[in-house]
Amino acid sequence: MEKDLQRLKSLDRGIQILSHVAAVLDWDQETYMPDNAVEERSDQVAAVRALVHERRTSPEIGELLARLGAGEDNPKGDPGLPEADRALLRVMHREYTREVKLPTDLVVRLAKVTSVAQARWVEARKRSDFKAFAPVLREILELTIESAELLGYEDNRYDALLDSYEPWMRTAKVREVFAHLQKELVSLVDAIRGAAQVDDEFLKADFPIPKQDEFGRFVLEQMGWDSGSGRLDRSAHPFTSTLGAQDVRLTTRYDSHNFKSGLFSTIHEAGHGLYELGFAESFRGSTLANAVSLGVHESQSRTWENIVGRSMPFWTHFYPLLRKAFPAQLSGHELPSFYRAINRVEPSHIRVDADEVTYSLHVILRFNLELKLVNRELAVEDLPEAWREESRRLLGIVPETDALGVLQDIHWSIGSIGYFPTYALGNLYGAQFMNTMRMEIPDLDERLGKGELPTVLGWLRQHIHRHGSSLTAEELVRSVSGEELKADYFLRYLRDKYREIYKLTGI
């Protein structure tokens, strides 16, 4: 058995190495690659991804998993094995059984149609022309449904898709928490709409980009970012990419007339990056040194960006330093008005620009539509109208163009259907984790007020990061909070914060 286990680990290690190679290719493409290299790079990425898929589905892995006792009913394998090895078996069994179900032919067809679709989407969005995108979206949807059928599910076809991004999560559970979340958020947004709006005009003054960059890097360092194990670059859309256990790269983007955009993107991506750098050393080189789910990943970025990065204690420490960096721009604006400005709530059309109150409503909108599409309760051609209706219902506003509505996100064009819910789940995980952190560190706000960010990082490393994918998201939430995932912590956090900012009563 020991020999089988060692062999399995060695195969896993080879797979992780090649996955990181693919990440190097992707990162370079988004940052420094010259324009004319696009086509060849896609061949390079495809070649490496094909190798990864080939290795992940090699019959030898199937045989080793079987010999180690891992099967549908007992994914963790032989109960006599150490817990970390059983966790590895569970993850590898899950990946293996999923990937072997998808024939190479289907994977290639999906890759081909999405590579066309991406360009088609860019064009369609530019001209706000949904009809130009609909045919290829229909193809993607059909192939996605085909995949879901092959992957299998018990209850809802959407489960098979959701599971790609949020392993072991079920649609019924998402529905349940989102229903509660939606109801409460709609009423919170209503309350805010009735209150006096806060002013954030002064954050649209000219904040020179080199200064923004300098300040962002300073905050990054204060968060505990080790520049020996990562980088911060710029790209069209901020992202985090893991090129190795000690090589995590962040990107951000700056707009000289939108101060919030650059800094909070940096903090957000650093939240992702610190998670990726925090897996237990003993997991290094194994698939356990990966995030358990995209929802938990998003909990880390949103905790840093919003719960910490847009809090009063955080800015009690940082605002005097920010004012030194931008004395003219911030003159006359004291801490309370700055704090309100970075937390302004207002229903708007574009998800990525949404505030932390309305953001989850954007996600629920997409979840509702995806669920119907995947279960054939909504036709692709009826999507724009359905989008407008959902937007009116959830956000109280209707996009005038499809570019501001159904065409705004890249996800569907790259075949990522079932991905959106993880963004809102991240808010819920984050607030639930933070609730425990606050109980365990009663003077947290006081420490944040002194700029002691390592307190937060240390706690997250110990309770969240180090586990990698050795615990399921559900096990992780239970181990941290003693409960299953629920929306209440996030809702309470929002109410407490915005009651004060907007002087709300009766919520």
Added chain:
Amino acid sequence: MEKDLQRLKSLDRGIQILSHVAAVLDWDQETYMPDNAVEERSDQVAAVRALVHERRTSPEIGELLARLGAGEDNPKGDPGLPEADRALLRVMHREYTREVKLPTDLVVRLAKVTSVAQARWVEARKRSDFKAFAPVLREILELTIESAELLGYEDNRYDALLDSYEPWMRTAKVREVFAHLQKELVSLVDAIRGAAQVDDEFLKADFPIPKQDEFGRFVLEQMGWDSGSGRLDRSAHPFTSTLGAQDVRLTTRYDSHNFKSGLFSTIHEAGHGLYELGFAESFRGSTLANAVSLGVHESQSRTWENIVGRSMPFWTHFYPLLRKAFPAQLSGHELPSFYRAINRVEPSHIRVDADEVTYSLHVILRFNLELKLVNRELAVEDLPEAWREESRRLLGIVPETDALGVLQDIHWSIGSIGYFPTYALGNLYGAQFMNTMRMEIPDLDERLGKGELPTVLGWLRQHIHRHGSSLTAEELVRSVSGEELKADYFLRYLRDKYREIYKLTGI
């Protein structure tokens, strides 16, 4: 036969794609990779290189080559095939037969010892302590000799090594041209030593790096560099790397008090890069879209750096522009004195800083020592003394420390024995090509004086670049000049140039 050929081409294409993937990993490592990622990156590179080796030596390639008629006596295969396909067979047959001769075990042992040796060399050079490097160098030499014996040779063991870098070149030929070159260079250096030295002190003033970078990029653009298909970055040691047919990356380095270093490194690397971007489009994705040899590669960099980039016509056009960029630093220094300064000749210890007259003597020194080492006529422990003797004999100076002598180059520590000759061969190829170019473009200097660099690029593309590795270096030289490689053209070029600069008589 057509089917076999298509299959072979498809395997070749897969190998080229993975080679480019390895190049992405290497480039990133030398430019942007964070420090702590070194170890994992070496695992990533090793994994991809192992795949390339595995594929290059796959029995299927051997069978296809045999079925297509390619063998030791007939490397180009079936005479009925198109010439380009026969050229492909020759290159693939050569690579295949070489690589299958080296057992994986030996390749791994060599990789391991060189990875240790590199670090050992860095340390040894820092402390100028050859004894600390000698044991690992002895190991490398033994494994290199073992490789040479496995690769096989007719005449001299060194042939097997030389052939890795300069395919089809023989030691006897190098000996012959180097003997002539050495004799003539030593007497030219002697003549220059007897003349009044030129002043280049003013090029050591403060040339701010951003301005140097701007001017370097301007020259690059004038040379015909397309920034859509490449980049210029910085690294500790300048290099050129090909990440794809339309993705060639250059690096340079700047020293604010050494103007020559940055600009001429940029022009040198651009020479390499333009070659890599110039292979015939029909070769794209195949191994024919590679340089024929390192010597020919070096001919391109040295032609641009020295024959063009340090010529009077080139600076007739560019010097007024350079003075605009650095008015204070260059005030009072007219074109003739600038031209002399960038062409100052002086025997010195460090090869990479050598002028174009003494440079080849540095190479000959290394070639002489390598030849003895590989043929067991010189023991590793006697190297430092042998180095000093050769340096006295060839350059007329003796390094006071081993850091300035035998420890100065990285090559031996990475197992590159047999590589050095290609640097001097590059000078010879370059001058021989340029002689033909001048005959075909009689008004070349006049055109250069107007900044018409595309004239040079166009000629090189047509006569050198597009051939890739479809011609051997010998075939290429014959096709361009009608003769075999000889030192005379280079020597005549140097004599004409330096007779004028140093006002020499009787040479």
